[in-house]
Amino acid sequence: MIKSFIVDKTYASMRIDKYLRFNIGKFPQSLIEKSLRNGKVKVNNKKVKSNFKLNLGDKIDLHNFEFKENLLEKKIKFKPSNKVIKENENLIIDNNENFVVMNKSAGISVQGGTKSKKNLIDIFSKSEIFQDTKPFSVHRLDKETSGVFIIAKNRETAQLLTSLFRMRKVHKTYLAICHGEIEKNSGQFNDQLIRYDNGKKIIEEAKTTYKVLDKNSICSLVELKPITGRKHQLRKQLYAIGNSIYGDSKYSNKLFKQSKNKNLMLHSYQIKFMINNKKYTYRASLPNYFNELLKVKRLKFLN
Template sequence: MEKQISSEKTVLEIPRRLVDKRLDVAVFDLLQKKLPTRSLSRGSITRLINERKISLNGRETIPDHLVKLHDTAEVSTQDLFTPAPILEPQEDIDIPILYEDEVIIVINKPEGIQIHPARRGINMKTIAHWIITKYPKLRGIGEDPLRPGIVHRLDRETSGVLVIAKTEASFKSLKELFQKRAIEKTYIALVYGHMETLEGQINKPLIRHSGELKRFAVETQCVPEGAREALTLYRVIARYAEFDLLSVTPKTGRTHQIRVHLASLGNPIVGDKLYTSKSLRRGDKFFSQRQLLHAFRLKFDLFSKKYTFGAPLPPDFQSVLKDIDPVRHQGRDSTFFQSEATGAKGPSSPIKGKAKVISNGVDETSKTVY
C-alpha cells in the first residue's frame, strides 16, 4: 500500500508479503509496482537510504534493516529521479593488483581510501574512481553507477583483499556467494589486552547505536526489533605483553561486525577511534593512526574454479608489530602464516600475498605479490 503525501514525498506501507525483507528490497519492490514505466535500480534505492533520503517510520536507518508489517517508508520522489552523479577518472590513485582474469580483479586495498563515494562526495578519491580510470568498460557493471563491479566493502581504514567483478555474470554470482555466506574471509587484527581464551566465538546480535548513526552496538540480554544476528570466530596467533594478534573469521557480514564484537569483549582493535575509549588510547604509546584490521585472505568457488587470495600486511601494521614487546609470545600459532595462500613465516616478517586458482584440479596460479 502507498500514500502520496506531497508532490515530492511518497509513503509506502509494508504489506505482509514483504515482512522480514531488507528495506532496500521492499522499497524497490513497491516502487516498481507503483511506477512501472520508470527506470529504477535497487542500487539507487540503497544509495538513497545511505544518504538519508529514505526513512523508515520517520527515522534514518540502513538498507539491510528488516521491515515489519505496516512499517512505513518515506521516499523523496525528487531525489529518486535525480540522475546519479558520474564518476570522473582519477589518474593519481595507485592500487596494488593481486590477481586478474576475464571475470574478476582482486586488489590489495590500501588503508585510508574509501571503496566508493557518497553522492555528496563525488569528487573524493575512492576505489570506484580507480576502477573506472583503469577499467572504463566496467562502468555500468552492478547495481549502482557509483559502485562499478563492487560486490563487498572494507572500511576506509581497513586494508587488504577486495574482489571486483568484471562482468554482470560474475557480479551476480559473487553477490549470491556473499549473501549465502559461501565466501571464507580471514582478517588479522591487533587488539588491546589478552583474549580470555586462545580460541573462541562471539555470537552477539548487532543493532545500530541509538545515539550515533555511525556506531553499532551488541545486544546480549534481549534481541530488540532491528537487531541482526552476527557470529565471529577468532584465534590468538601471537601474544605480546599488552596485546593479542588475532586471526578473525566473520561468519556473517554485518557492518563493523569484527570491530564491535571484539570491543564488546573488552579487547578493541588498536587504533579504532570509534570503539576504543579515549583513556585506553591515551595510555597506548604504540597507538596507530588507523585501526589495525587487515583483510588477509579470501577463498571462494566461482564458475568451477577455486580461488584463494592472500594480501601482505601493510608496512604500518608490520611496523607496530616490530615495535611492541618482542619477548613474550605465549600462545603464538607458528603455523598460521605458513598457509598455502600466503607463503609467509610469521607476523613480524614481510607477509607475502599469493593468488591461487584451481580449475578442474589443475593449478592455474598466475601471480604472486611480495
C-alpha cells in the first residue's frame, strides 16, 4: 500500500524527518531514518536522508509505512501521571483557543525522539487543555534550557507558527550567566558552526546579537537575540569566545570544568511575534536557581 503527499509552500525547505513527524505521527528519529534507508519513504521516487530539505511540489511516497504506528504505540512507556500533568499546567503563561505558552522547566524535553521518554508533547496530550484536539510542537528548546515555549492547539496554527519561525518573524530573547568578563558590551556573533549528520560534515552560518547587562571580573550576565536557529547555537558561540555558560557540561572551557553548578544558566526570557496584525509578547520569569546565582555572583538584572 502506498500513500502519497505533495509538498505545498508551507513545508518548502522543511526537513523530511520533521515533515513526517508533523504530518504523519510522533515517530522516533531512529524509525524514520530506518524507513528512509529501507525505501519505505521516498521523495520523487528516490531514497533520501533524514536531513533532506523538501522543495515545493515534491512527491512523498510512503510504502507500507502506516503499520508502524501500532508498533510505535507499544514502545511508548512514559505515561504522565496527573501530578506531572498538573505541575506543567501550572507553568502556563497564556492559554487561548489556538496555542499555549508556558515557562518550561529545565530538564524536560519538548518532544519525543530524544533519549528522554518524558516530554511535553506526551504530557499535554493527556491534559484537559487539549481534550478536543492535540498538542503540536512548533519550535525547539533544549532539554537543559528553561523559559518561554509555545505549543499549538491545532494544525492550522501549528503550520502558521512553524512558517513564522522559519521566516525569522518570531523574535526570541535569551538570558545567560557566563564565566568570565565579556570584553565588549554589545555586538554580534557571526560564526560558521560545524555539526555532523551520519558522518557528513555540515557547516552552518550562525548569527546572534548580544548585550552585556552586567558583569564583573569573574562572570557576565548577557542578553542574547539569535537571528539564526542552529542547534546549541548560543552555547557554542559563547564557548567559542571563552565565556561558556555556567552549568554547561558539553560546551565548557577547561578552566571552568570544576564548576559545581548543575543547572544550565540559559533561559528563554522573551518571545515576540505578530499574527493578523496583532502583536504578541510573552516573558517567562527566571527560575529560582538563576536568581540565586545572580545574587551569589553580584549581578543585577532589571526586568
